[in-house]
Amino acid sequence: MPYDEALERFEPVLGLETHVELGTVSKMFCGCSTTFGAPPNTHVCPICLALPGSLPVANVKAIESTIRIGLALNCSIAEWCRFARKNYFYPDMPKNYQISQYDEPLCTDGYLDVQVEGKTVRVEIERVHLEEDTGKSTHVGGATGRIQGADYSIVDYNRAGIPLVEIVTKPVEGTDRLAPEVAKAYVTELRELLRSLGVSDVRMEEGSLRCDVNVSLMPRGSSTWGTRTETKNVNSLRSVERSVRGEIERQAAILADGGRIIQETRHFHEDTGATTSGRSKEEAQDYRYFPEPDLVPIAPDPAWVATLKAELPELPSVRRARIQEEWGVSDLDMAAMHNAGAIGLVEATVAAGAPAADARKWWMGELARRANESGTALADLPITPGDVAKVTELVASGALNDKLARQVLEGVLAGEGTPEAVVEKRGLRIVNDEGELSAIIDQVLAGNADAADKVRSGKIAAVGALVGGVMKASRGKADAGRARELILEKLGVEG
Amino acid sequence: MSAITRDEVAHLARLSRLALDEGELDHFAAQLDQIVGAVARVAEVAAGDIPPSSHALPLTNVFRPDEVRPCLTPQQALSGAPAVEDDRFRVPRILGEEA
Amino acid sequence: MSLIHKTAAELGRLVASREASAVEVTQAHLDRIAEVDSKVSAFLHVDAERALEQARTVDERIANGDRLGPLAGVPIAHKDIFTTDDMPTTAGSKILEGWRPPYDATVTRRLREAGLIILGKTNLDEFAMGSSTENSAYGPSHNPWDLSRIPGGSSGGSSAAVASFQAPLSTGTDTGGSIRQPAAVTGIVGMKPTYGGSSRYGLIAFASSLDTPGPFARNVLDAALLQEAFSGHDEFDSTSIDAPVPPVVEAARQGDVAGLRIGVVKEFGGEGYQPGVLARFHETVDLLESLGAKVVEVSCPTFGYALPAYYLIAPSECSSNLARFDAMRYGLRVGDDGTRSAEEVMALTRAAGFGPEVKRRIMLGTYALSSGYYDAYYGQAQKVRTLISRDFEAAFHQVDVLISPTTPTTAFPIGERADDPMAMYLADLCTIPSNLAGNAAISVPCGLADEDGLPVGLQIMAPVLGDDRCYRVGAAVEKAFTDRWGGPLLSKAPAL
Numbered sequence A: 001m002p003y004d005e006a007l008e009r010f011e012p013v014l015g016l017e018t019h020v021e022l023g024t025v026s027k028m029f030c031g032c033s034t035t036f037g038a039p040p041n042t043h044v045c046p047i048c049l050a051l052p053g054s055l056p057v058a059n060v061k062a063i064e065s066t067i068r069i070g071l072a073l074n075c076s077i078a079e080w081c082r083f084a085r086k087n088y089f090y091p092d093m094p095k096n097y098q099i100s101q102y103d104e105p106l107c108t109d110g111y112l113d114v115q116v117e118g119k120t121v122r123v124e125i126e127r128v129h130l131e132e133d134t135g136k137s138t139h140v141g142g143a144t145g146r147i148q149g150a151d152y153s154i155v156d157y158n159r160a161g162i163p164l165v166e167i168v169t170k171p172v173e174g175t176d177r178l179a180p181e182v183a184k185a186y187v188t189e190l191r192e193l194l195r196s197l198g199v200s201d202v203r204m205e206e207g208s209l210r211c212d213v214n215v216s217l218m219p220r221g222s223s224t225w226g227t228r229t230e231t232k233n234v235n236s237l238r239s240v241e242r243s244v245r246g247e248i249e250r251q252a253a254i255l256a257d258g259g260r261i262i263q264e265t266r267h268f269h270e271d272t273g274a275t276t277s278g279r280s281k282e283e284a285q286d287y288r289y290f291p292e293p294d295l296v297p298i299a300p301d302p303a304w305v306a307t308l309k310a311e312l313p314e315l316p317s318v319r320r321a322r323i324q325e326e327w328g329v330s331d332l333d334m335a336a337m338h339n340a341g342a343i344g345l346v347e348a349t350v351a352a353g354a355p356a357a358d359a360r361k362w363w364m365g366e367l368a369r370r371a372n373e374s375g376t377a378l379a380d381l382p383i384t385p386g387d388v389a390k391v392t393e394l395v396a397s398g399a400l401n402d403k404l405a406r407q408v409l410e411g412v413l414a415g416e417g418t419p420e421a422v423v424e425k426r427g428l429r430i431v432n433d434e435g436e437l438s439a440i441i442d443q444v445l446a447g448n449a450d451a452a453d454k455v456r457s458g459k460i461a462a463v464g465a466l467v468g469g470v471m472k473a474s475r476g477k478a479d480a481g482r483a484r485e486l487i488l489e490k491l492g493v494e495g
Numbered sequence B: 001m002s003a004i005t006r007d008e009v010a011h012l013a014r015l016s017r018l019a020l021d022e023g024e025l026d027h028f029a030a031q032l033d034q035i036v037g038a039v040a041r042v043a044e045v046a047a048g049d050i051p052p053s054s055h056a057l058p059l060t061n062v063f064r065p066d067e068v069r070p071c072l073t074p075q076q077a078l079s080g081a082p083a084v085e086d087d088r089f090r091v092p093r094i095l096g097e098e099a
Numbered sequence C: 001m002s003l004i005h006k007t008a009a010e011l012g013r014l015v016a017s018r019e020a021s022a023v024e025v026t027q028a029h030l031d032r033i034a035e036v037d038s039k040v041s042a043f044l045h046v047d048a049e050r051a052l053e054q055a056r057t058v059d060e061r062i063a064n065g066d067r068l069g070p071l072a073g074v075p076i077a078h079k080d081i082f083t084t085d086d087m088p089t090t091a092g093s094k095i096l097e098g099w100r101p102p103y104d105a106t107v108t109r110r111l112r113e114a115g116l117i118i119l120g121k122t123n124l125d126e127f128a129m130g131s132s133t134e135n136s137a138y139g140p141s142h143n144p145w146d147l148s149r150i151p152g153g154s155s156g157g158s159s160a161a162v163a164s165f166q167a168p169l170s171t172g173t174d175t176g177g178s179i180r181q182p183a184a185v186t187g188i189v190g191m192k193p194t195y196g197g198s199s200r201y202g203l204i205a206f207a208s209s210l211d212t213p214g215p216f217a218r219n220v221l222d223a224a225l226l227q228e229a230f231s232g233h234d235e236f237d238s239t240s241i242d243a244p245v246p247p248v249v250e251a252a253r254q255g256d257v258a259g260l261r262i263g264v265v266k267e268f269g270g271e272g273y274q275p276g277v278l279a280r281f282h283e284t285v286d287l288l289e290s291l292g293a294k295v296v297e298v299s300c301p302t303f304g305y306a307l308p309a310y311y312l313i314a315p316s317e318c319s320s321n322l323a324r325f326d327a328m329r330y331g332l333r334v335g336d337d338g339t340r341s342a343e344e345v346m347a348l349t350r351a352a353g354f355g356p357e358v359k360r361r362i363m364l365g366t367y368a369l370s371s372g373y374y375d376a377y378y379g380q381a382q383k384v385r386t387l388i389s390r391d392f393e394a395a396f397h398q399v400d401v402l403i404s405p406t407t408p409t410t411a412f413p414i415g416e417r418a419d420d421p422m423a424m425y426l427a428d429l430c431t432i433p434s435n436l437a438g439n440a441a442i443s444v445p446c447g448l449a450d451e452d453g454l455p456v457g458l459q460i461m462a463p464v465l466g467d468d469r470c471y472r473v474g475a476a477v478e479k480a481f482t483d484r485w486g487g488p489l490l491s492k493a494p495a496l
């Protein structure tokens, strides 16, 4: 069903579960390295392979990181909590139980504010808990390389036991047609927050940040939530948005047909943007959670938590508010900069000496346009904030005007070197030589006698055409202001 | 009334990944029923507001520093594996996606 | 006296003073194994070459003037539930047949560091689940006092090895009585240290919150020396206590109960207890009084619920602990014909690789943890556990140690309870409370039952980290009885 129609009939309720691999150097319960991309089964030991007799010991840095995430998300930190075993058989998971947290998570009841279309949406956080990652299987044989139809699988346990923080939102209601955007904004904001905390490298493409998206629909006017589905494997920001939109459309079509939604896990396919049905949850999973007897309870010292709180870095939303104040930018402009990923770039450009307004103008104008054209992120353009600051400096000193400055940026982006080098190579300096300018003006006046006469007779507005002529003849390198003065002087008119 | 039925034992066997034959199911159903009947005596103890003990001793906060230690070599890691391919554990085809 | 009849302390002294070499001592025990183990079946694996090689190393080090511990050069039989990087480790199960761990358990490592000579690995009930070793996938061990009877369990290979002079020392693990009960029924000393006092790292888990490694020996001092050698804090075990080992050796040497307050657990005794067991127990109570102890009766009202609580908690933990035996990474794999799924192969392997007792407990634990049953079974059992700890606490306000018979009966015939799990479970009636509460408890011999001439054990329970009290009382009892009997109890055992 088309999205608009779906929204007319149903109201979506969102839920997001985000798994974040922490950036500790060693695993959650053993000393194996967490480095990505090592040869298979080289980062394994008796503990993370679950060899008989081995025992886990919790990594204190992972506990600390989880508490810091909880604090940054305005959560309460448990005074006493335990790990639990989540029991289910799966070849990726060496112990056939996952050490996780169940009814005693480390952090509970927080929130994260996100901006969507200039509006603040508060996403409430239910819990933040710590668990361990699984190994990775490769499916061999069959046509697709996917799990279905494979002949067998081969498993690498390097990833098994890497600390994983799970951040679960409460159901997000009232997003209406903005549900996909809210979902994306939430993950974007969360990622930025985690990056600012330095707890994870949050690379979705390497799987260090993974998202499960829950969607349910309720008919307009109803307040009873529908059956939800959980879409796994959502591994990019764009996919978060697409998967929510797609699932709303899919569910709406089924409901409109009088069908019912099956509570199930669905899998998102990056290539097609479609989801396919995974394991049905109707045959109820019974994880038989119980407190992990191999690990003793965690009782974070309140003084430690207070220190961690005091030492939290400036959080992205706070930083944005401060910057907005400092730069005197409107909410809308700020949101636009945020969405374009320009804030850090502008900030760095300002730090390199440019006025905030100029820095913002270039990044959000010319450079944003170029990024858009080439389909790259702003941050990935081959130009540094230092380059942009240099360009603004050249403009301020009168060495460049805006039109020339654009050409300089183009040259930098084309790999022609620093702004100074581009100016040099392309010969883009404004014509400041009075003699040269005077000669050009004389030439233009001679060729535009009508306009010159009009100016002489007091129609000063006609000077614009003459200045234009000078700019054209100088191929943009003339200083337009000075040219105007000289023209008026030559025609004996008071400007 | 029996506490555990044969069907329930079949369900428990499935959950526990034990391929039991019919005879075993009958046998275990009878035994488990007897055992569950006996251990259900724990219900006789009035323990309403008594905190449960998951651990023998009240230790807390036992952690290790975030330091890398030597791993096993792939040869050691794979030494007990029933099947190996490309330095990975080779396992029969997996039916469902992970939970 | 031949080398095999000497105490571990004496052997250690002989080796250190070079009056006997570790190689000689080891060879004497290897000879004994060759002579009697075909009857006793204490060992699953003996590595004579490796043992002699270790013995040679000890001799060389002593010749070089290295100062080693008091047990250097003393042979030991190691329960086959501890991983050893130079010997197979099976936990008594087919599912691990032939598995060679790439690492040593902490207990194994410390035995080696103390210069003990590991002769081999001893038989046990599969994954330590049982009280007779009949649940071993490799056949039962036999009680040296009567080969038709069980040597106790689960550490029955270890008790049988020590009681038959195949080793002066052995290791065990005690989850519900698996050291104390086999010690009692074979007439030797077996100690369950305070939970967390000895490391579980490398001990193949049965029930994590209960499993405790401990020593077997033929006398109290040897047991203390062995406990001291392998226990103490271990950073690889989160539940390990970061505190000094209690002064067990000193206490074992002291062996004095004058002025000590001793509580007799009122709930243990009476119906269901073998008269000969009760007779020896009451005799021991009188003995302790005669030695100057103040003996009183103490009630521990929830101890009667320890057995059902245990049979919920231990199976629950085991159902999860044994999930890793799934045919994917190590051990047995059955039915992998290229068409079956991982799920099917797991289920076929586990069905073929686990024995009936293990399957029973896995399913019982799965049941107790299932949603809908958790609160009534596992949850309630954990509350009972709290109450049992409180009973102990209250008792230890009144007395310094508690005593009871270790087991309700002497060694029963092999096969008698094999298909009657409930009858089998009763063997651990008196030992389980200390596992649930985590406190220290020991079993020392206190005579032979009149009706069958088989050994009876006295259990001495002390508070958490009060291990030294067990040894102190145990040593006093041992000394008094040895005087009375004119020698150690084992000297009355029939020749093999």
Ligand SMILES: [Mg+2]
Binding pocket: A100, A131, A166
């Ligand atoms: Mg999770």
Ligand SMILES: [Zn+2]
Binding pocket: A027, A030, A031, A032, A043, A044, A045, A046, A047, A048, A049, A161
């Ligand atoms: Zn590891």
